[in-house]
Amino acid sequence: MALALPSRRPRRLPPVLPVLAVVALLALPVPAGGDGAGPADAVSALVVGYCAVRLLRARRRPLSRRAAVVLGLPVAGVALAAMNAVSPGAGIAGLGRYLQIFVLVPAAVVVLVRGRSDFRLLAWAFVALAGWQGAIGVHQYLTGTGASYQGEDVRAVGTFGAVDVMGMATAVSFGLVCAVGLALGRAPVRDRLVAACCALALLVPLALSFSRGAWIATSVTVTAQLLLAGPRRALKAGAVAVAACVVLVGGFGVGTTMLQERIDSIGQVTDAPDQSVTDRYTMWAAAVDMWRDRPLTGVGLKGFPEYRDGHASLALSSGSDTEGAGAAFHRQPLLSPHNMYLLVLGEQGLIGLLCLAGGWLALLVCALRGLWRAHALGSRDLECALVACGLLLWQLVDFVYADIGGPSTVLTAVSLGLVSWWSLAGADRVTPQAGTAVPDPSEPHARKAALR
Template sequence: MSLALTVPWHRAAALAPVLPAVAVVALLALPLTPASAGPADVASGLLVVYCLVRLVRDRRRPLSPAAAVVLGLPVVGLALAAMGAPSTAAGFNGLGRYLQIFVLVPAAVLLLIRGRADFRLLAWSFVGLALWQGALGVHQYITRTGASYQGENIRAVGTFGAHDVMGMATAVALGLVCAAGIALGRAPVRQRALAAGCALVLLLPLALSFSRGAWIATALTCSVQLVLAGMRRALKVIAALTAAGVVLVGGFGVGTAALQERIGSIARVTDAPDQSVTDRYALWASAAGIWREHPLTGVGLKGFPQYRDGHATLALSSGSEVAGAGAAYQRQPLLSPHNMYLLVLSEQGLIGLLGLAGSWLALLVHALRGLWRPRARGPVLDCALVACGLLLWLLTDFAYGDIGGPSTVLTGVALGLAAWWALAGQERGACGEHGRAVAPGGTPQRTEEAVAR
C-alpha cells in the first residue's frame, strides 16, 4: 500500500521543476480579457522568478556560454531601441515584452527542463491546450458564436476572442506540430498512436480558424518534419492525411463556401487580393519606408504606429473590423505591420534584426545539427522533431504575423522547448528520463554531471 503511494509521489516530485512551465500553457485555456495582462503572462513572470530561486538554492551555473550568447543576442538591439522609443513608458513596456518572450521565458524553460520526460510533458501540454481551444473553436463554428467572418459569426477563436483572432490558430498549430513530432518519433507505440490521432483531430479547428498564415506555416513545418523522419513514414502519414481529408470534407462538411473561398484566396494574393491582404501589403510598404529612413536603430520600440501614416499608401484602410465571440462591433486600429521581421526592422533597425533573427537562426542551426547526429535517430527523435518543428513554424509564421495578445506567451515557451534541444538536449541525448546517464553496459546511473547540465 505504501509502495503504491510512494511511486506516484516520486514521479510527481521528479516532474516538479517543469510544472510551472506547464502551468503557463495551461492557464491559456482560461477566458481572456484584451484590456489586461492574462494569467499566463503573470505566470510566465513567476516562472522566471521560480527559476532564479532554484538556481540560487541549488548553486547551479545558470547557462552555458553558448546558450548565454545565443539567447542574449537580442539584448543590445532591444536596449538601443528602447532608448529611442517615442516615450519612456513605451520604451520600458516594449523592452519588457521583448525580453519576456525572447530572452527570459526561453532561458527559464531551458533551465527547468532536465530530460526527455520534462520535454515531452511540456510538449503534451501544448497538445492539450490545442485540443481544448480547438474543441471550443469547432463549437463556435457550429453554433455560429465565433468571431465575425464575412458577415457571419463562424470564425473559430477559442477563448482568445475576436480581439486576438490569431490566438487559437497559433495554439492549435503549435499543438499540432508537437503532436506530429511525437507521432513521427520513437516513443512507445501507444503514445505515437495517440499523438497521431491528436494531430488529425486538430486539422479541423485549424481549418476553421480561417488563418492563412497558420495554414501555410503548419503545412510547411509538418512537411519538413515528415522528410526529416524518413520517407517511409512520410508515405504512411500522407495516406492517413488523405483519408482524414476525405472524412473531413465528406463527413463533416468542412468544405463550405467560406472555407473554400479562403483557401482559394491564397493563390490570389497578387492578382486579386482582398482588403486584409491589401492592408498587409500597405503596412509592409510602410514598415520598409520607415526602415529606409532609420536603417541602423529604427524609430524605437512601439514607434511604428506613430510613423505608419507618413509612409503608408492610400490603399491602407482605417482598421480591421472586430465583432462576434462576445465582442461588440468596432474597428481595431492597425498598429503593426503583421510581419515580425519588418516590425523589428522598422522599430529596431538592422542592429535589432541581426540580434533577434541571429538568435533564432542560431537555435535552428543547432537544432538541425543535433537532429542529423546518429544518436538523435533513437529515443530522442521525437524531441528533435518537436524542437525543429516549433522553430520552423515560428520563423515561417513571423512572415505573416508578429507578437501581440495573450497568445504571445506561447512563443516564449515554444522557444524555450526548442532552445533546450538546440543548446542542452543533444548533450543529454544519452540520458534517461530525468538525467540518468546510461552506462556502457546499458544500466542507468545517476551522475552529478548529468544533473548539473
C-alpha cells in the first residue's frame, strides 16, 4: 500500500505587499520638473484598485460601520469645496488629491493589513526608507551636494530634491517615530535593540535637514511616546537619548554653526523672525481673511493661490529660492499657507475643517483607547499602539507648520492608513501576551500597573 505524501499548498504572498511597493518607490529619485506627484502616487492608485478587486471577489463588506464613518467623514467637506472651486479642473484635481491622501489610500491600508505582523512589516519599511533617505542626506551634507542653505549646498534633502525640501525630513521623522515605538514595545530584546539603534542613527539626518517644523513635531512626539510607554521606560530611554545627543554634538561635532543658528531661530519667531517666518505669518493671516469672507464653505479647492494677493499684506515676498541637489536656481512661488488647518479653513471653510479634523480626533481617541487596553493586558500589541499614536501625533503637530504637497505626501497617506488600522481594527483585537495574567481594569492596582 503506497503512502500518499501530503501535498504542500503554495504559500500565498501577504496582501500588504502592494503597500510596501508604495513605500519602496519613495526611495527612487524624484523626476525633475514634475507636477508634485511621483511613481509612488501612481502605484497608490493601483493599490486602491487592487483592494477594490479583492473585495469584489471576496464579496464581503470592506470596513466596519465605525471605520466607514470615520474615514468617510472628510468626503462631505471636500466635495462641497470642490463644487465651489475657482474652476472645474481645479475642483476635480483637488478632490482627487484629498480623497487619495485622507480617504482612499488609508482605507486600502486598513483592508490589506491583516494583523500585527503586517503592521510591523510596514513600520520597519518606514524605518528602512528613513535610513536610505537619511544616508543620502548625510552624504549630501558632507560632500556639499545638497540643497542650498545660506549660500551653501549643505541641506540634506535625500532623493526628493530642492523643490520638496520637507520630503526627506518627513520620511526620516516617520522612520524615527516608528523606530521609537518598536523599541518601546514588548518585542524580543534583539528587535528592540535594533530599533533603538536605528532611532539614534536617524537623529543625524533629521538634524541636517534644517527643518524646524520636523524638529518640533518629532520632539513632541517622541516625548509623548516615552510617557505613554510608562514612566520607567521614559526615564531609561530619556537618559540614553541625552547621552547620544552629547556624543553626537560634542564627540562628532554635529552641532555646526548653521545648525546652532537654525535652532536659535526657533525662539526668534516672534521677536526677530526671518523672511521665511514673516511670509508664513502673512499667508496665515491671508487664509484667515479668506475664511472670514466665506466662513462655512471657504473659497473652494485650489483657491488659495487665486485669492492670496487680494488678502495678503505687503510683507509677503514673491517666493522662496530653491537651488542645489542637482537642480538649477528656481524661484518657488508661495501657493499655500504652510499650515494644513488654515489651508482647509480658507479653502473648505468651517464645514471642511470640522469634517477633516473631526476624523483625526476620532482616530486619536480610538488609538489611545487601544493603547490603554494593550497596557492593561500586557499585550505585545503595545508597539503597534505606540507607533500608531506617534505617527498621528507627529502629523497633527507638523500640520501646524506644513500642509500636503509634493511626492512625499503619499507617505502621509500610508501613515494615516497604519493609524486607521490600529484605531479602527487592531485596537479591538488586542490579546494578552502568553503567560501574562489578565488584570481587572476596575481594580486600582491594575490601573497603576498598566502605566509602569
